[in-house]
Amino acid sequence: MKKYNLFIGGEEVTPASGNWFDTENPYTAETWAQIPNGNADDVDKAAAAAHHALHNGTWAEMTPTERGAVLRRIGDVIAERAEQLAEVEVLDNGKLFSEMSGQLTYLPQWFYYYGGLADKIEGTVVPVDKKGYFLYTQRQPKGVVGIITPWNSPLLLLAWKLAPALAAGCTVVIKPSEFTSASTLELAALLGDAGVPPGVVNVVTGYGREVGAPLVEHPLISKVSFTGSDQTGRHINVAAADKLKHVSLELGGKSPNVVFDDADLEAAVNGVISGIFAATGQTCIAGSRLLVQETIHDEFVERLVALARTARMGDPMEESTDIGPVTTAAQYDKVLDYIDIAKKEGATVALGGRAADRPECGRGRFVEPTILTNVRNDMRIAQEEVFGPVLSVIPFADEADAVAIANDVRFGLGAGVWTSDIARAFRVSNRIASGTVWVNTYRAVSYMAPFGGMKDSGIGRENGLHAIDEFLETKSVWINTGAPSTSPFVMR
Template structure:
């Protein structure tokens, strides 16, 4: 069995506690590796190393152009190791190899993009209203950044935080999910190969109470960037606020996928399937509320079921598999519990609705692709994030009704509209309360496009030029070029 180590100050090392914990393969249910159980001592070592690298090490002396060159080298190394890293992620989180391999092959683009942006961060001169002064601004790294990442796409969602942080000149300590830490620990080896100085990138694995809290509360940490549940995000944000630390939060979603009667129904069916059954529904942008115009409801559901019934569960490493297992035992139970809740609330199961027991599921934590009709928007299944392959179908009358239902939820991460009417597409995109709105597509993301949520779905934005600003702080510099103070007791 493989035993991993923490990565601190450019070296792999055992946890101070001398303790490890097991990680399981969601497809087989078997333990395949041991993950180091970090604690407050390891956190302090990692943060101290990051702080030294930020303030006194070679990283602090590098020009932005030099930092960008290292990032581009890191991107090259990721491309070389994409297959190996994807295989580790599949073994650890059970998502399809096709999905994870695609993510890992795309991952270098984040480091190329932000590596190129590193020396484009510019201050400006200020047109002052006072004579005898010259003033300008400069943008400096916010400090040591803690990145707390989830179990569904560990390295992709790490890159969304890490790449802009490095471009800004920050140093980083990562706490990956205790369920999927292996790929992040393997990823850390690439930093030395790329030539990054020790301490720029550190990984401390373990549990929230032992590692996460210590990282958030460490006095040398300036910013916390978190992706995960809104419940955990609230706790982290409250702790950070008391300590006046910067935060960015990418939290949950309950995204509406809205199909109008004039839509291309074949494409809309594929979009609905992609929105909820891709990644086994374990994505914050899952289109878990399918809003279908009443005039086409029955026809659309019929077409949807024809496609959904053909979805193949099984080994996520197989090219034929379309739906993999749920990643963790607690999440597996949670999804099944929500299915029971929906049945008790009066929703009608038209597909699935139980544990996957087909031979190809083996001993894995599978939930059958599940579709409910007759869902009201006030049901828990329509208001709470399930994070699994469970779709709620809600009918609507017209555009106004669709908007009312779509926005009647506390989340606002993503939404989609299926229509051939360009005017309707624009109107809906303006009025939907979501950080991302897709029209006639779903699950499209890019390193160039800002991503984040409205309402309870989070704070701040990741990706795009806008993301790097979250890792910078602005300094104003005043230079006296000849102004004479007439009264030293009065503000200049």
């Protein structure tokens, strides 16, 4: 059994508490590693290390071009260890190896992209309206960033924050989910090989109360970047606001997947299945609300159930497996509770609707792929994030009805539109209140594409050119080139 340590100041460090906790393989239900149980003392040490690295030594003295080279080397290191890191993620969160391997193989692109962007951060010369002055702006790092990541795709979602933060010149303290900390600690141990100076990246593992809260409130942390539930995001936003810290929050979703009667039904069925059952539905962009036009409702549901019924559950390391276990015991109970709530609200179970007891599921926590019909959009199952393999089917009459239902939810992270009418695709995409809309596809992401939510789905954007702005401050510099001295009591 592997026993990990914290990563602070470029070194592996034992936790101040002297305690570790077990991390469990969701498929075998067996402990496979021990994670350090950090606390506020560890956060303080990590924040101090990050603050020192920001203002002193190698990282502080690097040119933007040199920082960019470091980021590209991080990409190289990840590419060399992609399979190993993917295996660790599967052990920790139970997602399919095929999915995690794909993520880790793609992951270096974030560091290559932002490595190239590091020396493209430019200020401006402002043609100021006052004679005798030269005015220019600089873009400078916000400071030490607290990064808090979730358990569903630990390293991918870390890269979305870490790469632009480092490109901006910031230093970081990372708090991964207590359920999936191992891969982040594995990555941190590799960063020295990429030339990352000590203290630039620090990892403190543990629970929210003991590590997350002290990290958000620490006086040396200038910004908090968080991905997780909207409930936790609200608490972080309040705590950060009290200290006047910057935040970016990528929170939950209840994404509509809208299928019109002129869509390619085979492609739409595949897209809907991918949107909700890939990753066992444990993704913030899960297309958990299927809005299907009344004229094709019955045929579409029949096709959907037929395809979903073929999904193979089992060992996530097996290439033939389509759906893996639910990652945590609490999440497993939550998913089953929501299915029960939906039944009591009047929903009909067209498929699944219970825990899976197939032999191939072993001792893992599996939920049968579940499709619910007769769902109204005002039901809890249609309004609240389940984060599991549960699809709610809601009929709509026409385009206006579809848009109204799609927007009648407090979230706005992702949405899908399936139609062969290109004009409709533009109209509906424009009217749906969502940070991302996919047309005739679903669940595609890129380091180039800005990602984030509207409404209760968050604040700020990750990925693309916009992401680096989340980690930069703009400074104005005035230089007197000959303006005459005037009364000290009058604004110049």
